[in-house]
Amino acid sequence: MAPWLAGVIPFGLAIGVSAAQADIPTLAGWLTGPLIYGGSAQAATIGMLDAGATPLVIVAAALIINIRFIFYSATMARHWQGTPWWWRLLAAYLLVDPSLAVGLDGYRRLAGDRAHAHYLGGAVLLWVSWLAAIGIGATAGAGLPAWLHLEFVMPLYLAGQAVTKLASPASRRAAVAAAAVALLTLSAPLQLGIALAIAAGIAAGFSAEVRK
Amino acid sequence: MNAWIVIVAAGLGSYLLRLSMIMLIGRLTMPPWLERASGLVGPAAFAALAAAGVAAACGDLGVTQAAAPLAAVAAAVIAVSRTGSPQAAILVGLPVLWATTALLPS
Numbered sequence: 001m002a003p004w005l006a007g008v009i010p011f012g013l014a015i016g017v018s019a020a021q022a023d024i025p026t027l028a029g030w031l032t033g034p035l036i037y038g039g040s041a042q043a044a045t046i047g048m049l050d051a052g053a054t055p056l057v058i059v060a061a062a063l064i065i066n067i068r069f070i071f072y073s074a075t076m077a078r079h080w081q082g083t084p085w086w087w088r089l090l091a092a093y094l095l096v097d098p099s100l101a102v103g104l105d106g107y108r109r110l111a112g113d114r115a116h117a118h119y120l121g122g123a124v125l126l127w128v129s130w131l132a133a134i135g136i137g138a139t140a141g142a143g144l145p146a147w148l149h150l151e152f153v154m155p156l157y158l159a160g161q162a163v164t165k166l167a168s169p170a171s172r173r174a175a176v177a178a179a180a181v182a183l184l185t186l187s188a189p190l191q192l193g194i195a196l197a198i199a200a201g202i203a204a205g206f207s208a209e210v211r212k
Numbered sequence: 213m214n215a216w217i218v219i220v221a222a223g224l225g226s227y228l229l230r231l232s233m234i235m236l237i238g239r240l241t242m243p244p245w246l247e248r249a250s251g252l253v254g255p256a257a258f259a260a261l262a263a264a265g266v267a268a269a270c271g272d273l274g275v276t277q278a279a280a281p282l283a284a285v286a287a288a289v290i291a292v293s294r295t296g297s298p299q300a301a302i303l304v305g306l307p308v309l310w311a312t313t314a315l316l317p318s
Contacts, residue, residue, distance in 0.1 A: 010299055024215040031216075035223025040257045045222055047261065051268070055218045062222035065257045066229055073233035080234055092231040149309055152281060153302055155265030156288050160301025162258035163292040174252040175259035182260040186267055194260055201256025206249050 004098035004126065009133045011039045011157060016137020018043065018154040022050035026138050033134045037127075038096055040161075041065040043154055044194060053192075061195040072100045079107045083116065091116075094123035102126075174205030276316050284309035 012033075019029020024046070032042040041062040048058040072095050080088050095103075099122060106118030141150050162179075166172045178201025185193030266285050270278040288305030292298055 007298070010302065014302070028215045028219055032219050032223070035219055036226050037223070038226060040254070040261065041222065041226065044257065044261055045219060047265065049215050049218060055214055055221070058218050059221045059225060063225045063229065065253060066226045068253055069226065069229040070232050073230050077234045088234050089231070092234050093227060095230045147310070147313075149269075149306070149313070152265075152269055152284065152309055153306065155262050155269060155281075156285060156301045156305035157298070158258045158262035158265060159285050159288055159305075160292040160298040162255060162262055163289055163301075164296065164298050165255040165258060170248075171252060171255040175255040178256035178260040179263035182263040183267055186264065186271075194264055197260035197264075198253070198256045201260060202249055202252045205252040205256065206245075209248055 004102065005129050008039065008098060008126070009129060011161075012130050012133025013137035013140075014153045014157045015039060015042050015046065016134040016139070017141030017150045018046050018050075018137075019134070020138045020141035021151045022046050023052075024049050026142060030131075030134050030138050033131045036062060036066070037093075037130075038066050038069070040158075043158065047154070048194060057192055057195060061198065064195060064198055068097075069095065072096075075100065076103065079103070079115070087116070091119065091123070094120070094127055096126070098126050099123035170205040170209045173208045174201040177201045177204035277313065280309055280312040280316055283312045 015032070016030065019032070020026050022029060028049075029046050032045055036042050036045060044065055045058055045062050048061060073092065076091070076095060080091060083091075099119065102122035103119035106115045106122070109115075110118055144150055162175050166175055178197045180197075181200040182193055182197035185196055262285070266281055269281040273280070284305045287308040288301035291300040291304035294300075
């Protein structure tokens with residue numbers, strides 16, 4: 001869990017800072033943590049709210065980004081068969097990229113209740129750290145001077161994340177197409193650009209994979 | 213008021229996505245093409261959000277001052293691809309932004 005925490009805490013801080021700088025109540029920005037609970041969807045939601053996008057478009061963009069949770073859900077369903085319904089409701093709420101990885105590691109090495117405890121322990125630790133990081137970022141981000149340009153922390157963080165995800169030709173194509181469409185659609189009505197750009201990026205990367 | 217509704221709706225939808233397969237079907241294998249497509253969401257979303265964020269930062273500035281965010285994000289991209297650490301983006305990009313903002317005529 002430790003390497004995951006080192007990776008997600010700066011992201012949480014950056015989201016907190018962007019929530020404080022955005023033109024929305026800071027508490028609403030922080031609430032993206034416990035409610036949406038997925039960094040890139042939270043960043044998109046806060047950014048698009050700040051830009052004044054139409055509610056329906058923002059929700060659609062957040063759900064496109066979080067559509068991967070369906071795959072995580074299918075992955076964990078196998079391991080959580082036979083558990084009580086309340087446990088599945090709670091475990092599903094905590095399901096996100098790092099907790100999936102920690103959980104799968106546990107189900108590979110451990111059996112039964114110990115593997116469930118391994119998942120829940122890691123997932124709760126992640127949840128607490130994530131919400132704390134956003135809270136600290138939001139508190140600190142509100143009081144810092146303008147010349148620090150903290151509004152630029154989030155674009156920088158996202159650019160860095162994008163660069164680390166370019167291992168395959170398909171992902172490079174997806175990133176380039178998404179960035180290009182995002183720039184071309186900057187003045188698109190209803191701030192549709194981000195949602196369009198993500199869809200175009202997935203399509204571009206996917207067409208590269210199919211041809212291969 | 214809108215912000216609260218949007219965040220609650222996106223949160224509720226995200227929870228239903230997480231819960232979907234756990235509650236619907238116990239055992240299900242994803243078609244491989246769907247799984248591959250889902251691996252592209254990350255690079256596409258991060259790149260789109262970063263590009264829009266940089267463009268928004270440039271748009272608020274004059275022509276010469278707009279070079280500062282561009283220099284910062286270029287330095288950040290180089291730093292991350294050299295070190296392999298995403299944290300390098302902020303550690304290198306922000307100081308470059310401060311320096312270029314201070315040096316460029318407004």
